[in-house]
Amino acid sequence: MSEIAIDARGLTRRFGKFVAVNDVTFHVAQGEVFGFLGANGAGKTTAMRMLIGLLAPSAGSATVAGHDVEHDAEAVRRRIGYMSQKFSLYDDLTVQENITLYGGIYGLSNAQIAQRTHALLGRIGLEHARTELVRRIPLGWKQQLALSVALLHEPKVVFLDEPTGGVDPITRRRFWELIYETAATGTAVLVTTHYLDEAEYCDRLSIMVDGAIAAMGTPAEVKDRFEATSLDEVFLRLTRPGAA
Amino acid sequence: MSAFSGFVRKETYHILRDRQTFWILLLMPLVQVLLFGYAVRTDVSNVRVAIVDPTPSTATRALAARFAASSRFQVMAVYPTTALLDAGFRSGTLRQAIVLPRDAERLMGGTGAVPIQLITDAADPNTGSVMQAYATAIIQRWFTESTARPGGVRFDLSTRMRYNPTLESVNLFVPGLIALVLTIISAMMTAISITREKETGTMEMLLVSPLHPWAIVAGKVAPYVVMGFANVLLALGAARLVFGMPMRGNIVLLLSECLLYILTSLALGIVISTQSSTQRTAMIAALAGLLLPTLMLSGFIFPLESMPTPLRLLTNIVPARWFLLIVRGIMVKGAGLATLWRETVILFGMTALLLVMGARRLAIRLD
Numbered sequence: 001m002s003e004i005a006i007d008a009r010g011l012t013r014r015f016g017k018f019v020a021v022n023d024v025t026f027h028v029a030q031g032e033v034f035g036f037l038g039a040n041g042a043g044k045t046t047a048m049r050m051l052i053g054l055l056a057p058s059a060g061s062a063t064v065a066g067h068d069v070e071h072d073a074e075a076v077r078r079r080i081g082y083m084s085q086k087f088s089l090y091d092d093l094t095v096q097e098n099i100t101l102y103g104g105i106y107g108l109s110n111a112q113i114a115q116r117t118h119a120l121l122g123r124i125g126l127e128h129a130r131t132e133l134v135r136r137i138p139l140g141w142k143q144q145l146a147l148s149v150a151l152l153h154e155p156k157v158v159f160l161d162e163p164t165g166g167v168d169p170i171t172r173r174r175f176w177e178l179i180y181e182t183a184a185t186g187t188a189v190l191v192t193t194h195y196l197d198e199a200e201y202c203d204r205l206s207i208m209v210d211g212a213i214a215a216m217g218t219p220a221e222v223k224d225r226f227e228a229t230s231l232d233e234v235f236l237r238l239t240r241p242g243a244a
Numbered sequence: 245m246s247a248f249s250g251f252v253r254k255e256t257y258h259i260l261r262d263r264q265t266f267w268i269l270l271l272m273p274l275v276q277v278l279l280f281g282y283a284v285r286t287d288v289s290n291v292r293v294a295i296v297d298p299t300p301s302t303a304t305r306a307l308a309a310r311f312a313a314s315s316r317f318q319v320m321a322v323y324p325t326t327a328l329l330d331a332g333f334r335s336g337t338l339r340q341a342i343v344l345p346r347d348a349e350r351l352m353g354g355t356g357a358v359p360i361q362l363i364t365d366a367a368d369p370n371t372g373s374v375m376q377a378y379a380t381a382i383i384q385r386w387f388t389e390s391t392a393r394p395g396g397v398r399f400d401l402s403t404r405m406r407y408n409p410t411l412e413s414v415n416l417f418v419p420g421l422i423a424l425v426l427t428i429i430s431a432m433m434t435a436i437s438i439t440r441e442k443e444t445g446t447m448e449m450l451l452v453s454p455l456h457p458w459a460i461v462a463g464k465v466a467p468y469v470v471m472g473f474a475n476v477l478l479a480l481g482a483a484r485l486v487f488g489m490p491m492r493g494n495i496v497l498l499l500s501e502c503l504l505y506i507l508t509s510l511a512l513g514i515v516i517s518t519q520s521s522t523q524r525t526a527m528i529a530a531l532a533g534l535l536l537p538t539l540m541l542s543g544f545i546f547p548l549e550s551m552p553t554p555l556r557l558l559t560n561i562v563p564a565r566w567f568l569l570i571v572r573g574i575m576v577k578g579a580g581l582a583t584l585w586r587e588t589v590i591l592f593g594m595t596a597l598l599l600v601m602g603a604r605r606l607a608i609r610l611d
Contacts, residue, residue: 092262
């Protein structure tokens with residue numbers, strides 16, 4: 001097995017009496033695309049927030065890119081990229097200004113920013129809109145831009161929280177191509193999603209139910225274990241045991 | 245450092261690109277100083293007056309001429325009877341009326357009392373009494389000159405002449421206005437701009453980034469420090485040039501104290517933003533939690549001395565209260581740090597406390 005990018009051991013988060021994430025253990029290798037599935041409120045986002053240092057674990061521990069998320073948060077932050085389910089670029093800045101801002105925050109030199117801007121915009125076909133305010137470009141492109149910006153500093157691990165919400169199927173496809181390209185360079189990708197067809201694209205996935213991992217493995221493994229023909233079926237059986 | 249300067253640049257773009265808000269914020273203090281200076285004066289001018297004179301004569305015409313000659317009065321009509329007065333007062337075409345007796349000239353030549361009635365619209369009691377004083381003065385002078393009667397009680401009510409109320413109110417309201425404007429710009433705008441980032445999700449991106457929480461806070465407030473300072477200069481400039489407000493103390497000390505108060509307001513804004521998750525909440529919190537105390541509990545509008553004890557104790561935690569003491573002390577009394585060090589230390593302490601509170605809350609997490 002190749003190098004470990006994310007290593008979560010018994011990760012737990014309580015809010016008062018409510019256990020949002022319960023004893024979650026998993027790992028993700030460099031270059032792997034790992035899917036995080038689950039119904040709303042299953043604990044995906046909470047688990048992700050602990051991994052990126054926005055929330056402290058109540059119990060358990062995790063390392064990301066080789067650094068402990070709780071005690072070495074600074075080092076983790078420099079090595080990760082993150083795209084939240086909310087659109088997270090500045091609407092009133094131009095495409096270029098957004099890129100320059102994030103590049104600067106991650107300590108890239110001006111030459112690096114210029115060179116990567118060029119590559120990035122070329123890849124998503126947005127060169128013509130470089131000086132356009134982000135507010136004025138279509139949503140599909142915005143999402144691709146947000147992902148590209150999250151990748152600007154070439155992080156070792158990328159966290160994507162429902163990145164394809166509200167975009168059309170063609171853009172989603174394009175989005176996943178970007179994810180694959182990223183993984184091919186050795187970056188680990190952890191992605192949460194509602195779309196089960198997208199889950200099929202993942203190298204491995206986990207399905208969370210009530211804060212715990214109910215199934216984990218490659219899409220084929222998971223389907224085999226539940227003797228199901230599709231992930232849809234697995235998902236329904238896990239989240240609504242009475243049905244199906 | 246380049247990460248930080250990039251961040252400040254971005255924040256400046258936010259402010260500059262929202263043109264309307266930018267101009268409103270920049271010009272608000274100027275407009276307010278001018279408004280307060282011209283509108284909120286207790287002096288009167290152009291009082292619309294009518295004279296009721298049943299038997300016109302040389303002497304009574306002289307009275308109308310005196311009123312007409314005064315820039316404070318405007319003689320609307322000379323009526324033979326009082327019949328039209330009521331309607332005039334009710335519609336607002338008249339603010340004052342002087343009712344002379346029948347055969348006024350003859351009575352003035354005699355030795356008995358001359359009954360003259362002065363009616364004033366006192367819907368606003370303050371201007372009412374001022375109008376009354378001016379009119380009384382004119383009538384007095386006219387009466388003395390046209391009768392040449394020896395003796396008689398003379399009393400001059402022209403207290404206004406010795407004491408320019410406009411100038412005095414500038415001294416009072418400019419420091420309060422600066423406090424008010426800085427509260428709006430520094431505290432409210434900071435709170436709104438930080439909560440906007442929380443709402444749009446960009447704050448998460450920043451917190452996940454290697455930027456230190458202190459750098460995020462500093463980067464967000466830096467442009468507003470500049471903006472607030474520009475406002476102080478505009479407000480002081482207008483007060484000085486247009487209304488001739490005195491500047492008896494040290495200008496450097498005054499500006500430094502203003503800078504300190506800007507920081508206090510910014511810190512308040514940060515604390516508010518950590519408590520509110522939407523821009524609307526932040527705005528209401530800033531209005532109710534900051535603007536009202538700054539108006540009511542700082543000594544700007546209501547004197548602290550006349551407040552009931554519990555309320556007066558409460559004013560101690562209102563930063564504007566200390567800021568007002570400092571600004572009035574420096575500008576009007578020419579006081580220096582030797583007399584104002586206590587107020588300065590208090591403001592300083594408040595600022596430090598609020599900044600630490602705000603940055604810690606912001607750093608901890610978003611939800």
